[in-house]
Amino acid sequence: MTDAIGSAMTELSTPGLPIEQAFTSVPNHPGLYAVHAELGIWSLLGLEPRPIGVPLYVGKAEDSLVSRDLRTHFASGRTGSSTLRRSFAALLRQELKLEAIPRNPANPGHFSSFGLEPEGDQRLSSWMCDNLSLATWSRPQGVALRHVEVALLRAWAPPLNLTDVPAPWRRLKSLRSEMAAEARAWRRADTG
Numbered sequence: 413m414t415d416a417i418g419s420a421m422t423e424l425s426t427p428g429l430p431i432e433q434a435f436t437s438v439p440n441h442p443g444l445y446a447v448h449a450e451l452g453i454w455s456l457l458g459l460e461p462r463p464i465g466v467p468l469y470v471g472k473a474e475d476s477l478v479s480r481d482l483r484t485h486f487a488s489g490r491t492g493s494s495t496l497r498r499s500f501a502a503l504l505r506q507e508l509k510l511e512a513i514p515r516n517p518a519n520p521g522h523f524s525s526f527g528l529e530p531e532g533d534q535r536l537s538s539w540m541c542d543n544l545s546l547a548t549w550s551r552p553q554g555v556a557l558r559h560v561e562v563a564l565l566r567a568w569a570p571p572l573n574l575t576d577v578p579a580p581w582r583r584l585k586s587l588r589s590e591m592a593a594e595a596r597a598w599r600r601a602d603t604g
Contacts, residue, residue: 417563420444420549424564425465428547431486431540440478443550444561446470447485447496447572453543457503458583459571467547469496469572470564472557477548488537492516492527499572501528501536502587508535512591513598524588526595 424446429437446467454461454468473479484494491497492515501510510532514520517527528536551557565576574580 416552416555416560419552420560421564421567423549424467424470424547426547427545430545434546434548435486438477438546438548439550440476441550442472442474442557443477443548444470444472444557444564445477445549446547446570448545448547449543456507462568462571466568467570468544469499469570470561470568471496471573472561474557477550486537486540488533489527489530491533491536492525495574496572497536497540498526498588498591499574499584500540501526501532502584502591504536504539505587505591508532508539510536510591511598512594514595517598520595520598523592523596526591 424444427448428434428446447469448467449457451461457468459468471485484490485496491501501508501512504510511529512526513529515522515525515527527533551560562576565573566578569577569579571581572584574585
């Protein structure tokens with residue numbers, strides 16, 4: 413298992429590919445992924461720079477890196493299904509003029525999984541594609557992704573991961589809670 417952890421750490425510590433390029437290059441296999449950005453983006457997001465190679469976020473795709481990474485995290489209209497998109501939305505709320513709404517406006521609820529109004533959701537997708545890159549690691553046969561993912565989260569403590577890191581970033585949790593409250597208020601304004 414230590415070979416798998418070392419291999420994943422090596423592959424995922426590289427910046428990877430720009431998002432647009434990743435759409436045609438990411439393997440359609442289970443694996444782990446890491447989202448990277450240049451130091452200027454870390455600063456824009458209010459993050460202290462980390463050593464080179466530490467990603468903003470690490471996640472796992474049990475079925476397919478294509479469907480989890482690209483079709484969920486980097487596609488407009490998917491914010492309510494992506495913790496990564498919700499984190500970026502919370503951090504970029506003012507800059508991109510984002511407005512939280514319920515994930516399913518026809519049946520409001522689960523406000524912590526807020527969505528964005530359509531134009532803002534598109535602005536977020538464009539920003540992510542313009543400013544982020546993606547590194548991937550395909551799971552070797554017989555390797556438990558969860559074990560490797562947790563080892564990397566504990567080693568790197570990526571700031572946008574909220575679980576399995578030594579000290580989750582409280583400011584991010586607070587900003588996401590504000591957006592969840594905005595989505596809840598949208599419901600009241602819509603029905604009253």
